[in-house]
Amino acid sequence: MSNLEPMIVIRNLYKSFGTIEAVNGVNLTVDRGKVVVVIGPSGSGKSTLLRCINHLEVETSGEIWIDGERLTHDQKQLNRIRADVGMVFQHFNLYPHLTVMENLTLAQQIVRGRGKAEAIEIAEQQLSRVGILGKRDRFPSQLSGGQQQRVAIARALSMKPKIMLFDEPTSALDPEMIKEVLDVMLDLVKDGITMVAVTHEMGFARRAADEIVFMDNGVIIEKANPETFFTQPQSERTRQFLSQILNK
């Protein structure tokens, strides 16, 4: 696969839950090493869109391509692709019965087939990267929210993913813990990972994004680089949303 090929291609994506159209015809391309931040009011379909990228939600119709391969319903293919797509959740979803170290090594061993020593070595690198190596033998319940989310990021990174997906990673955190998580994310951006993040953190969006996608009612209203997006929004709906969120 050539390096010019986009990492994620989404074509004509529709997803409905019963009668509710969560995603209503979305086209989006994410190039290798680029950071796309998706923003929008709650219920705009941004989380659903993100969850469709690794088939946690299966689209009603449309196509998803990851690194040149179209997602099918074949479980083996999905498991293989998901291993390459790290995901960080709003509520962390760490495995509470496992220590921090085990949270990071389990999937490496049973999905990636790495040996224990190698898995631990990679886990140690990732834990020190997010600044939490000292908690390696703790259980998730013994950590603060911010620490748990950093462990969750390290867990996703230990798989050596091609793409990182963030689903409102700071929305469940106390205000003083948001920064430590955003700093880790900015660090990843510096390293050039391909990232799609759904967030309400406009400061992060401005600093990190190559492209900002604004969604409402399941469709993309506007797509632009941060500079243009924040200073010269094209649509009335975007201006309205920005004025609400920035004047807070």
Added chain:
Amino acid sequence: MAVKLTTNSAIPISLTSINRRKRLRDYPWWLAGILMLVLGTFALIVSDDNFRDAFAFIKIGLGVTISTTFTAFGIALGIGLLAGLGRISSNILIKNIATLYIELVRGIPMLVLIFFVAIVAVPGIVAGINALGELLSKSGFPVLADIFTSIQIKEVPMNFRAITALAVTYGAFLAEIFRAGIESIGKGQMEAARSQGMSNVQAMRYIILPQAIRNVLPALGNDFISMLKDSSLVSVLAVRDITQVTRLYTGQTFRYVEAYTTLAVLYLTMTVILSLMVKTIEGKLRRNEQS
């Protein structure tokens, strides 16, 4: 009036006396009662010739009661886990088979089910195996055919049939416990596991089940206690557990009071010890959750 007197009492109640009163109120008096019953009976067993004689006879059945309970519970755990997973399976056939089994068992009294499994179902299965053996011998698989035809229903011991019956019955109860345990785990856990590329089976085995089983340990313990008590039902199949041995003993000696008192206290001793163990596990789990 008495209440009013104490609340309006001018005498200052010191903190230690409040604590003492609280401790007295929370004290497990019921346990002291059971302990007195048990110790009283054992005192009789030591001092009274008739009680001693009854106990010496009845205790012969303890081995059968305990081994029946453990074996049947072990098998029931396996059946229950499979049926519990079947209940939440997305495969409609598997789900319906599991639900059918659970509802069948729940709709039939345990005593009737024990008769049915031991006297109808097990012989029926053996007859089926025999018929398969006949078929195989005609189509030229002599070795397998010999094995299949040589199983005689008369040679299938009642102990084995009783264990099968208890395991089949309790499998259905345990299935519901396992199902509830699995459903108690938030769906974020499954999503996190799947997002890392784990298969459904891997996610169940490494992420969901360890947490689910931990949550249902007290419930499993309680069902183990129930099974110990329900194992007395196998006496209807003439399996020589403590209940059956007691019946045999009273048939010969007519010492009903001594024999049935001893029997009841034997069950009580075992179940109280077990339920204290379950309570300890429960307390430990709760403490771990808080930390």
